[in-house]
């Protein structure tokens with residue numbers, strides 16, 4: 104059994120990264136010109152990495168399945184990006200960002216990586232401002248901040264509800280500069296379908312041109328995977344429809360370990376699902392919890408009256424509402440971390456207090472904020488005795504300026520005006536903290552194969568705090584990988600060009616082609632989505648927020664059976680030599696059907712409740728603490744990495760204790 108070596112440098116947390124950078128090997132500029140790097144994925148992580156590596160002088164090839172890097176899933180990010188700038192003078196610091204992230208992740212992240220992340224966070228903002236990213240500014244012209252869950256400071260930089268889009272345009276413009284210089288060769292509409300290893304090292308990929316169907320070989324001295332998260336294993340999630348696990352799963356099958364596959368972030372503020380024919384869930388940004396108050400009715404009579412349409416939420420007085428987060432967590436109130444908010448919403452709904460027809464919704468209410476802002480504006484504008492209508496008008500204008508696009512999105516989907524009636528929200532799958540295991544250099548267990556951004560596991564433990572995914576992706580791409588990869592590439596300066604006419608490339612290409620031909624020729628009776636939906640259902644019911652050993656064992660059996668049926672009966676129309684979206688989906692769902700089983704196995708192995716997951720055997724429910732999972736304080740098996748051997752079901756679990764001794768494991772709840 105291999106031993107995982109995190110390669111975390113010795114020394115105090117505070118100086119690890121600086122000391123490390125001072126001592127790693129470098130590649131001189133002339134040698135960089137002879138070194139090729141492949142970057143799979145051009146979202147925020149891959150886009151920033153590609154631009155920076157090319158700026159340094161490496162020859163970069165980028166791959167993405169969209170028609171442009173601008174369409175990566177990162178564009179969907181709404182709320183913001185964290186950085187320990189302390190612009191608000193409210194007590195923020197590198198240490199506090201580090202501490203919040205480790206605590207928010209239920210003490211299951213690798214501390215050295217998180218400290219480094221907190222250190223470089225401030226540089227990200229400077230970098231992006233220099234690129235022209237239009238972060239929101241306050242009245243005096245300085246960069247504005249808001250707050251996100253699980254913290255007591257305002258450290259989130261934002262661009263209205265479109266932060267990801269603006270950051271991605273910044274990274275894309277940085278890429279474009281390198282494309283113009285000839286240092287990046289972009290391969291858009293290309294899907295990586297396998298990695299090629301030569302003598303144990305990653306030396307290239309097999310990609311399919313999604314427009315023509317042509318299978319291509321690309322070689323490099325190192326391969327970087329930045330392919331995003333796998334939340335769509337649940338079918339319904341807030342992820343972009345195309346987000347998938349294929350790149351991460353293929354490298355796993357070639358020897359890259361997977362860590363914590365079962366840690367999924369269930370985001371508390373999503374628009375509830377409306378029926379069986381839905382293919383996507385919509386996020387309402389966490390930023391809304393800065394001003395929105397979450398509640399359900401106190402009395403069951405009111406719940407029933409609302410469900411039956413006999414009462415409106417606005418008919419209920421303050422006394423008749425249960426602002427359960429403010430009640431249970433007075434210090435953090437509505438801004439508890441996502442896992443805590445999701446579990447609390449589920450607990451209220453499971454207890455019967457859900458406010459929509461399915462009983463799976465709680466309110467997110469802006470009436471207090473509109474009134475508060477309205478009164479403040481009336482004072483600012485010197486309007487004495489402002490009428491209720493005037494206060495509403497002034498307050499709604501402020502809320503619109505802050506969250507207008509989110510409110511508009513909600514109204515379009517739900518057909519209710521959230522300025523006038525509270526939004527309805529419910530937890531939904533949003534982000535995957537688990538992913539490809541990487542060491543301190545962001546290298547996987549395969550030499551020369553790196554993994555960055557949401558696709559890796561390293562920084563968020565069992566629960567990611569809001570606005571920290573963008574921070575991690577850009578930290579990895581702009582500030583971490585460009586240093587650490589040099590240490591490896593310094594040993595490649597004499598290697599020369601990597602040939603693609605070798606048995607290793609032949610074998611990988613054959614595997615890819617055989618699979619494609621199989622799908623085209625199978626001529627079964629069910630669509631790919633038929634299987635994806637069924638898988639999603641098993642995942643949500645048995646590997647979702649609440650889990651128990653029996654259900655997880657059942658899930659493993661059911662997923663295996665579903666996979667077998669998929670290979671017998673899946674139908675993929677069209678041919679392999681054209682743009683064929685069903686064929687693309689078939690490959691991705693095939694990988695989800697393997698990952699899903701591993702996921703359930705990992706969840707089964709963990710007899711613990713943590714992050715967004717209740718493990719029923721270790722949960723105590725009752726009284727005021729109903730729904731607050733009793734944490735299993737004994738089990739600190741933080742990393743489970745799986746080595747692929749034959750069938751996914753045969754995976755072998757490896758556990759390693761990383762260094763969790765630097766923060767005292769104290770006060771683990773958010774009361």
Ligand SMILES: Cc1cc2nc3c(=O)[nH]c(=O)nc-3n(C[C@H](O)[C@H](O)[C@H](O)COP(=O)(O)OP(=O)(O)OC[C@H]3O[C@@H](n4cnc5c(N)ncnc54)[C@H](O)[C@@H]3O)c2cc1C
Pocket residue numbers: 143144145146147148149166167168169172175176177178179180181182183184266267293294295296329330331332341342343346347349350386533534555556557558569570571572573574576
């Ligand atoms: C609705 C929503 C809102 C969010 N809001 C925030 C927020 O406000 N703040 C925050 O910090 N985080 C937020 N997140 C999380 C954050 O957006 C993501 O975690 C982050 O953008 C992921 O970036 P990435 O670069 O790792 O991956 P992605 O942006 O998902 O990019 C993946 C890239 O890989 C490519 N790719 C994948 N597989 C292959 C393959 N096999 N071959 C070739 N190319 C491939 C894709 O084409 C794409 O270019 C949000 C997430 C969602 C769903």
